[in-house]
Amino acid sequence: MKKRALWILTFVLILSVALIAGGCGQEQPVQNTETPAPQVEIDEDAIVYERIISYFDGLKQNNNMIAPSVVYEALQSDPGAYFILDIRAADDYAKGHIEAASILNIAWAEVGSNMHLLPRDRTIVVTCYSGQSAGQTVAALRLAGYDAISLQGGMNNGWLKAELPIVD
Numbered sequence: 001m002k003k004r005a006l007w008i009l010t011f012v013l014i015l016s017v018a019l020i021a022g023g024c025g026q027e028q029p030v031q032n033t034e035t036p037a038p039q040v041e042i043d044e045d046a047i048v049y050e051r052i053i054s055y056f057d058g059l060k061q062n063n064n065m066i067a068p069s070v071v072y073e074a075l076q077s078d079p080g081a082y083f084i085l086d087i088r089a090a091d092d093y094a095k096g097h098i099e100a101a102s103i104l105n106i107a108w109a110e111v112g113s114n115m116h117l118l119p120r121d122r123t124i125v126v127t128c129y130s131g132q133s134a135g136q137t138v139a140a141l142r143l144a145g146y147d148a149i150s151l152q153g154g155m156n157n158g159w160l161k162a163e164l165p166i167v168d
Helices: 002-023 044-062 068-077 090-095 112-117 132-143 154-159
Strands: 083-086 103-105 123-127 147-151
Touching: 044 132, 068 154, 123 132, 123 154, 132 147, 132 154, 147 154
Parallel strands: 083 103, 083 123, 123 147
Antiparallel strands: none
């Protein structure tokens, strides 16, 4: 009986050493116990469709335009009330533009490649010379998810006609 107990003890000891030695120096693969996040399908067509509807709803409400006097009054009480995007040529911008805490001059044809400079968390008032290019820019920005509105009449037929101040 002692011999048998000695054999069992020896066997257990050898097995233990073999298991320990076999595992040393080798990394055991870690099993991922987390459940993978479900894949969410994005319906891009639905997003574009919703933005188009939003654009046309804006046309019903205010023609996606804002009066120069409203912008001026808001900027007087809060210079950061709106983010102004002036899409006129740099020379014309330098001759005179709206005074605001947040204003950016990007030529109309360059807006698309500079959209990363525009805030997504603020209302962008887009101005040009007469309002035509600003309206087109607003349409594109709204489709891209920006909160944008056009300055009614632009700089020439809106802001300057209302005799509102400019800075250079």
